[in-house]
Amino acid sequence: MIGIDNVVAGYTAEIDILRGMTLNVQSAEIVTLLGPNGCGKSTLLKTIAGFLLPRGGRVLLRGEDVSQIPVHRKIRHSGLGFVPQTENVFSALTIRENLQVGGHYMAKADCARRMEELYLLYPVLGRKFEARASSLSGGERQILALARALMPRPSILLLDEPSAGLSPKVLHEVFDAIVHVRDQERVTILMVEQNAMEALRISDRAYVLSMGAVALTGGAQELLQDEKVRELYLGGRAH
Numbered sequence: 003m004i005g006i007d008n009v010v011a012g013y014t015a016e017i018d019i020l021r022g023m024t025l026n027v028q029s030a031e032i033v034t035l036l037g038p039n040g041c042g043k044s045t046l047l048k049t050i051a052g053f054l055l056p057r058g059g060r061v062l063l064r065g066e067d068v069s070q071i072p073v074h075r076k077i078r079h080s081g082l083g084f085v086p087q088t089e090n091v092f093s094a095l096t097i098r099e100n101l102q103v104g105g106h107y108m109a110k111a112d113c114a115r116r117m118e119e120l121y122l123l124y125p126v127l128g129r130k131f132e133a134r135a136s137s138l139s140g141g142e143r144q145i146l147a148l149a150r151a152l153m154p155r156p157s158i159l160l161l162d163e164p165s166a167g168l169s170p171k172v173l174h175e176v177f178d179a180i181v182h183v184r185d186q187e188r189v190t191i192l193m194v195e196q197n198a199m200e201a202l203r204i205s206d207r208a209y210v211l212s213m214g215a216v217a218l219t220g221g222a223q224e225l226l227q228d229e230k231v232r233e234l235y236l237g238g239r240a241h
């Protein structure tokens with residue numbers, strides 16, 4: 003579904019942030035990207051989405067080379083949804099209006115139908131659809147950001163730190179919402195997470211990045227059970 007083949011990318015001509023990144027995500031998998039601050043996790047998601055165009059290597063979505071296709075075309079034509087790390091909802095708008103923004107390419111009747119589907123999938127949004135996003139809790143905002151990206155029924159979703167700043171209980175609600183969308187709608191999910199242990203519990207596989215390349219990869223269970231990996235990369239021992 004997602005293929006990243008030896009991708010080189012950066013924000014300025016002189017400095018490569020991604021230095022030959024290679025990874026893949028299969029259909030309906032949940033794959034997590036881990037790694038220290040500044041190692042290039044968000045940059046990779048931005049490069050897949052097309053905010054940044056790679057200067058080397060290839061980005062494949064559903065088998066098609068989309069390396070040079072900019073973000074607005076990918077969201078419209080490649081079945082891609084993206085939830086950025088910050089500013090992922092419009093605070094001044096209501097829940098309903100946020101979802102309408104997510105569905106602005108859709109026909110009006112389809113947009114309304116999809117909103118009803120998402121209210122059923124995430125009842126917390128349905129209960130408060132006229133509330134402004136600014137009045138939502140951190141967890142509710144993350145669920146709104148997820149739902150906004152789901153409006154056009156993407157087949158691939160990129161999530162940048164969906165559990166950032168959330169308490170353990172709310173973190174589980176957001177992760178449950180992510181698993182739910184994969185199970186219900188068969189969406190392929192690539193997410194960046196700092197809550198490594200928790201993220202691995204809902205993931206199929208993970209990649210640990212270091213300085214713009216893949217340092218380590220494996221099945222989520224296998225990584226969780228590896229004492230050395232836990233100490234070196236996951237910030238702790240198993241509970």
Ligand SMILES: Nc1ncnc2c1ncn2[C@@H]1O[C@H](COP(=O)(O)OP(=O)(O)OP(=O)(O)O)[C@@H](O)[C@H]1O
Pocket residue numbers: 013014019037038039040041042043044045046087
């Ligand atoms: N818009 C930008 N312009 C120039 N450099 C940037 C920009 N965004 C990020 N960088 C640089 O790219 C590198 C990787 O940043 P990136 O945001 O991808 O890291 P990250 O792994 O997501 O980190 P974090 O865990 O803190 O979110 C950093 O050195 C950062 O300073």
Ligand SMILES: [Mg+2]
Pocket residue numbers: 043044045087162194
């Ligand atoms: Mg980041």
